[in-house]
Amino acid sequence: MLKIAAPVWVIIGTMFAGSAVIAVLSVPALAAHDRQLIPMVAIAGYLAAIPIALAVAVRMRDAFSR
Numbered sequence: 001m002l003k004i005a006a007p008v009w010v011i012i013g014t015m016f017a018g019s020a021v022i023a024v025l026s027v028p029a030l031a032a033h034d035r036q037l038i039p040m041v042a043i044a045g046y047l048a049a050i051p052i053a054l055a056v057a058v059r060m061r062d063a064f065s066r
Helices: 002-026 033-065
Strands: none
Touching: 002 033
16 A cells, blocks of 8 residues: 555645645745744645545555455
């Protein structure tokens, strides 16, 4: 299942990290501290995508194993 989850995680993690960075940059109070917040929210986005990627991989495996 790791063969399926890893590429899915890269795609979903990039989406989550990018969304978090855009959220930081679009809020003026957060944008003032962007140098500290952007690395933290990008890493948090990638880590938050792990369980979702595993769930998607399980569903893909079940769908294609029939």
